[in-house]
Structure formats: structure tokens, C-alpha cells
Amino acid sequence: MSEPIIDIKNAKIFQGENLVLQEVDLQVHKGEFVYLVGKTGTGKSSLLKTLYGELPLKEGQATVAGYNLRDLTWKTVPYLRRTLGVVFQDFQLLTDRNVNDNLKFVLKATGWKDEKLMSEKIADVLEKVGLKSKGFKYPFELSGGEQQRIDIARALLNSPKLILADEPTGNLDPETSDEIMNLLFHISRDFGAAIVMATHDYMVIRKFPARVVRTEAGKVLDNASISMF
Numbered sequence: 750m751s752e753p754i755i756d757i758k759n760a761k762i763f764q765g766e767n768l769v770l771q772e773v774d775l776q777v778h779k780g781e782f783v784y785l786v787g788k789t790g791t792g793k794s795s796l797l798k799t800l801y802g803e804l805p806l807k808e809g810q811a812t813v814a815g816y817n818l819r820d821l822t823w824k825t826v827p828y829l830r831r832t833l834g835v836v837f838q839d840f841q842l843l844t845d846r847n848v849n850d851n852l853k854f855v856l857k858a859t860g861w862k863d864e865k866l867m868s869e870k871i872a873d874v875l876e877k878v879g880l881k882s883k884g885f886k887y888p889f890e891l892s893g894g895e896q897q898r899i900d901i902a903r904a905l906l907n908s909p910k911l912i913l914a915d916e917p918t919g920n921l922d923p924e925t926s927d928e929i930m931n932l933l934f935h936i937s938r939d940f941g942a943a944i945v946m947a948t949h950d951y952m953v954i955r956k957f958p959a960r961v962v963r964t965e966a967g968k969v970l971d972n973a974s975i976s977m978f
């Protein structure tokens with residue numbers, strides 16, 4: 750099997766001085782879809798934040814897309830982020846600019862300069878999420894489901910090998926959730942991106958089955974049963 754895109758060995762996850770998870774071992778491979786479940790406050794977001802360099806890894810070993818998390822510095826975190834797409838529950842789009850400019854902002858921040866290439870890339874990701882005609886809309890002119898699609902388009906800008914999604918269906922009605930899940934599965938299947946998605950929504954997992962990893966009592970349990978959360 751190829752090198753895992755996420756490879757965590759005997760790691761501890763901290764929030765400041767507080768130990769949140771210990772003995773964390775987790776491998777995720779290219780194109781794999783993994784749900785991260787567990788009761789509120791058990792460390793799902795903390796684990797994701799460690800994986801995208803928002804929280805430091807202070808103990809144990811972990812590599813993400815070839816980056817050793819123990820070696821990350823403020824200078825190398827942006828390079829790690831460029832290989833990842835991160836999707837949040839609350840979209841986090843910039844409200845003062847339209848969709849095209851939201852996407853362009855991220856491209857510029859990640860080193861893109863050529864106007865034509867940027868326009869082509871923006872058209873490409875909007876097409877992938879089915880919102881080709883919405884580039885000139887402002888976030889407030891979009892439905893929740895459309896905003897989440899734009900958030901996913903933003904995550905796709907740098908052709909990520911890994912997408913980390915923190916409750917991406919948390920604010921959506923069941924039908925719109927299904928559309929977003931179809932889109933995420935399509936992205937992992939057709940573009941080979943691995944996806945790790947934190948969720949409380951067991952209906953989504955029943956409908957879109959995949960590997961389940963659970964945070965519980967300070968540990969991470971692999972191949973967990975969904976009936977347990």
C-alpha cells in the first residue's frame with residue numbers, strides 16, 4: 750500500500766496544557782473517507798486542528814502529506830496548509846466580497862499570481878461543486894447549502910491530497926446534507942483526495958457508510974461501531 754497521507758503514532762493531543770487525547774494511532778490512505786465521531790468535547794476538533802497545524806504536536810509522531818508535525822514552524826505551516834483543504838461548519842466566507850473574490854483571496858494568499866490561471870482555477874472549482882454561475886454572488890445571497898459548496902470549492906483550490914472537514918453538514922437540513930455528502934464522496938472517489946470528516950450526524954453515516962473512528966475517554970478507537978455514539 751502507498752504511504753499513508755496521515756500517519757500518527759503514539760501521539761498526544763493537547764489544548765494548551767490540557768491533555769485531550771493520548772496513545773493516538775491513526776493511518777489514513779489516499780482516497781480514503783473516514784468519519785471522526787465521538788461525544789461533544791472528546792477531542793475531534795482538537796485532533797483536526799493538530800493535523801492542519803493550528804495546534805502544535807508536542808508528543809508522539811505524526812506526518813500529514815509528508816510533513817512531520819513535530820518539525821512545523823510558523824514558516825512551514827503555510828506549506829502544509831497548501832496541501833490540505835479545510836472545511837468548516839460555519840463556512841467562514843468573507844462577507845464583504847463575492848464568491849470569485851473569496852476564492853481569489855485564497856489563491857493569492859497561497860502564492861498564485863497569474864490572473865488568467867487564477868480565473869481558470871476559480872471556474873474549475875466552481876464547476877466541480879456545481880455552482881459555475883454563482884461567482885458574482887455575495888455570501889449573503891447564497892443558501893446555506895450553496896455557501897457550504899463554496900467552502901468546499903475553496904478547499905479544492907490547491908488540489909489537496911487531504912480534506913479535513915469539521916461538521917460540514919452541521920448547519921444544514923437533511924436534504925442539503927445529502928447533497929454535500931454526495932459531493933464529498935464524489936471528490937474522494939474521482940479526485941483521489943482522502944477526507945476526514947468530524948460529525949455528530951449518524952444519519953449521514955448510515956446513508957453514506959465509510960470507516961468510522963471514534964474519540965472516547967481520551968483515546969481514538971479505530972473501526973468503531975456507529976451504534977456506540
Ligand SMILES: Nc1ncnc2c1ncn2[C@@H]1O[C@H](COP(=O)(O)OP(=O)(O)OP(=O)(O)O)[C@@H](O)[C@H]1O
Pocket residue numbers: 764765767769787788789790791792793794795796964
Ligand atoms: N481553545 C481552547 N482552549 C482550551 N481548551 C479547549 C479549547 N477548545 C477546546 N478545548 C477543550 O478541549 C477538549 C476537546 O474539545 P474539542 O473541541 O476538540 O472536542 P470536540 O469533540 O470537537 O467537541 P464538539 O463535538 O463539541 O465539537 C474539551 O475539553 C474542550 O473544553
